[in-house]
Amino acid sequence: MIEGMEFGYEKSCLIIAEAGVNHNGDINIAKELVDSAVKTGANAVKFQTFKAENLVTKKAPKADYQKETTGYGNQYEMLKKLELSYDDHVLLKKYCADKGVMFISTPFDFESVDLLVKLDIPLYKVSSGDLTNIPLLKYIARLDKPMIVSTGMANLGEVELAIEAINKTGNDKIILLHCTSNYPTEYEDVNLNAMITLKNAFNLPIGYSDHTKGIEVPIAAVAMGAKVIEKHFTLDKEMDGPDHRASLNPKEFKQMVDSIRKIEKAFGDGIKRCNNNEESTKRVARKSIVAKVNIEKGQIISYENVTFKRPANGISPIFIEDLIGKKAVCNINIDDCITFNNIR
Structure with missing residues (x-):
């Protein structure tokens, strides 16, 4: 389904270091994030591609967690500082290739999809916020590339509508990520069994996008069958920005990756002997x-x-x-x- 990655029994899961906007708009920090992610053993580094004016209105309010981490103001002002240019994207994709790690990004608008098309990225990640953005889903799906779709904030019916919209374009290369869109997510709000519900309901590969503070839940998700793990990644949790506090630092991320790989070794072939x-x-x-x-x-x-x-x-x-x-x-x-x- 994804070049170089197989999904199924005994296969390694795809571990995505979600750099997101933790580069704070600085290409040098973005490159440091790539370097650190490679050292942790992550398979891919994911950024976010957007133009603030295409993503939010000028007066769009911040989420509560964004107010706590970046102060008051609106989303537009916050996001405008976190944009990466086309040249930044080109540089980062090449930098990732040189380092032997997959470069991917989440597009939040049509123009950003077009930018990523020029880069010929191997897959597209759809954020939970765009699960109900049917026009954007179809726009991406028509590229006939694998799509990793997060399902935070969604009920089963909304997930079904998203899948139907993608399938109508002829694209059936979908991986569903269970997600709880709180930053950070409390353990009692994770509802990890919902990941199994998604698997049973739609017969698609499943994974988990985690926003808890620790590493335990992603490890448990892999033990339960997750084929993709996405986790926010930062150089320093004390940096300014909306997502740093809900991210893992390099040491923690490596602990998570190492633990997941040990769990995968423990799966075996299922033959009792x-x-x-x-x-x-x-x-x-x-x-x-x-x-x-x-x-x-x-x-x-x-x-x-x-x-x-x-x-x-x-x-x-x-x-x-x-x-x-x-x-x-x-x-x-x-x-x-x-x-x-x-x-x-």
């Missing part, structure tokens, strides 16, 4: 049928004269019924294993 590394343990942890007392030649084997002890050098207790009633053909000392050679 004795692992090669268990064989030595098996021999000392399992039990054999042994003589409970000294058994004389000719004596009948019964539950009264045998017991079950480690190690597993003899006959397994699984076969006890095959031994009961047999006769000892030689003397068997206490604690000696009962074998098919010393009974008949």
